[in-house]
Amino acid sequence: MILYREGLSSGYEIEMLSRMFFPVLTLAGERTPFPPPPQEDWLLVRAAPDGLSVVLSRGGTTLSERSPAVPMEEQELALARMLFRCAVKSGCVPLRWGVLTGVRPIKLFHRMAAQGLDDAQQAALMRERYLLDDAMISLAQEIRRSEQAMNDRSLPNSFSLYVSIPFCPQRCSYCSFVSQEVERMRELIGPYVEQLCGEIGEFGGIARDLGLTLQTVYFGGGTPTTLNARQLSSLFRAVEKSFDLSHLLEYTVEAGRPDTIDRERLLACKSAGVTRLSVNPQSMNDEVLAAVGRRHTAADIERAFELVRSIGFESVNMDLIAGLPGESVESFSCSLERVLALGPDNVTVHALTLKRASTLAQEQELYERREQVAAMVDHARKRVRAAGLAPYYLYRQKNTIGSLDNTGYALSGKEGFYNVFIMDETHTIFAAGAGAVTKLRAPRGDTIERIYNYKFPSEYLANYAALKERKERVKRFYETHQQTEKLHYSDV
Ligand code: SF4
Structure with a gap:
């Protein structure tokens, strides 16, 4: 899989998430031709002034998602969700921890609890914003409580x-x-x-x-x-x-x-x-x-x-x-x-x-x-x-x-x-x-x-x-x- 990134301020999270779905990943450089030869799988993640887009071409099928522009600080997360959905539609098994790539997911739950969010509010946020699986949400909530004590x-x-x-x-x-x-x-x-x-x-x-x-x-x-x-x-x-x-x-x-x-x-x-x-x-x-x-x-x-x-x-x-x-x-x-x-x-x-x-x-x-x-x-x-x-x-x-x-x-x-x-x-x-x-x-x-x-x-x-x-x-x-x-x- 070749990953093309355009217009992203960092692109690190996108790279990490792409590797989770496609472990054999090549990062496109300035000289990498686009589109690549037809036998190659590729992924294009793009942020432009008029909106965001993800295009995934895998095994001869091309899928895409587009959305209007979002504030800069939300850009990479929005693209990660789009990438996640395209990967799943292309046949990849959904990742249980959604688009989270960090090593300490429970810290996010501590943060939400400190902000006063109850279990239902935390679950809604993690499901919608980070696409976490419900079983991981309940597990994380249980562990957060134990850790807090x-x-x-x-x-x-x-x-x-x-x-x-x-x-x-x-x-x-x-x-x-x-x-x-x-x-x-x-x-x-x-x-x-x-x-x-x-x-x-x-x-x-x-x-x-x-x-x-x-x-x-x-x-x-x-x-x-x-x-x-x-x-x-x-x-x-x-x-x-x-x-x-x-x-x-x-x-x-x-x-x-x-x-x-x-x-x-x-x-x-x-x-x-x-x-x-x-x-x-x-x-x-x-x-x-x-x-x-x-x-x-x-x-x-x-x-x-x-x-x-x-x-x-x-x-x-x-x-x-x-x-x-x-x-x-x-x-x-x-x-x-x-x-x-x-x-x-x-x-x-x-x-x-x-x-x-x-x-x-x-x-x-x-x-x-x-x-x-x-x-x-x-x-x-x-x-x-x-x-x-x-x-x-x-x-x-x-x-x-x-x-x-x-x-x-x-x-x-x-x-x-x-x-x-x-x-x-x-x-x-x-x-x-x-x-x-x-x-x-x-x-x-x-x-x-x-x-x-x-x-x-x-x-x-x-x-x-x-x-x-x-x-x-x-x-x-x-x-x-x-x-x-x-x-x-x-x-x-
Ligand atoms: S640190 Fe653990 S896993 Fe690594 S070599 Fe030693 S015993 Fe094996």
Whole structure:
């Protein structure tokens, strides 16, 4: 599919939406002839002073929509709706999240609720303005309420701490994170842990100076339990020494893979006060695990889970991915049953995210997979709920099959706070380590500022002085926004 855009101020949303329908998309440049040769499919999205138009030529059939001109700020959304309708008329399956392309759809529901719109008004707006499917509207409303109750527990001037451990035993074939194989990084790990302890200490000093309260700690990656018990303990000690932990709502460590879980590491977590652990099978089908490059079996997951339970953590999460290679709807449903039989407190169901398709055959395959993956996601929604876990947070990723979502489910009272705080951008997240992104949230208003760390462990180690300098921005940000807050009061 070739996408031609004319007269649009940005065109980014149109490109994103087009990719959701047509993963193999070529953007027309100035020299791309129009119309293209007859065998090509094409899409023309045009804004002109006399009106808007979308023309879709697919498989030899041409469809179009036209509308009068609209104000500039409404233009791209109006064209997105027209594109959506043309794509569906041409035989594409409607996208459940309508024309929304962002990763945080629930934030829109929070915004509408804050403006005083009730459920019916929100539903009408999302249906008409963004073309959302009714099932997604009800799901989003339910999740918004659950998130709101959790956001209400976030104290004024609070923050969370994220610690990045970007190492794994081996890389899984579907992985989209920056994670390094531990064997290749062996030399770097000792210095990495040491520098990370130093960075945690820096954040501790900043938090003290600014009078901020730490509410959640999250060790993610990668697989943090790739580190040994001694390395983990030194990081835990750095956290304990640097922050007041008396207001913590939750302390999470991702122990994603069973081949990194042993008694010693778990005891290190337990004695540091870790309350929440993630044991992530992704699938309980041994053939699928082998196909994606995981060198462990479903039985290893079960053993690791029992060990975690025997040591006793308040909450244990398990992740599954719908749509892994070789996974059918039936085998996914068996995976889910094996996971539920273990009795986890949280289950997170992800829809597979793919590297971009580059051939028509891949597009076709994606299209066929989309229906299957949607069936897996739908099955999980019903079955996990029947097991007593309710949806409590949701996000989307770019390039997810069928533009589906990732949803976290939890037993009542076992919801993961960090997941909600990061998705809703509820408060500041200080993020330490390679690939980590600190997100500063103004005490008032919606201002967000990001500070990026270097992506790879070697760059992170080589550029610590630059990272320290970047942290100056934290204090500047709080000074600016606290001043704004005072101005705001005196203005009133
Ligand atoms: S365990 Fe997770 S982070 Fe590590 S390679 Fe696999 S998917 Fe990526």
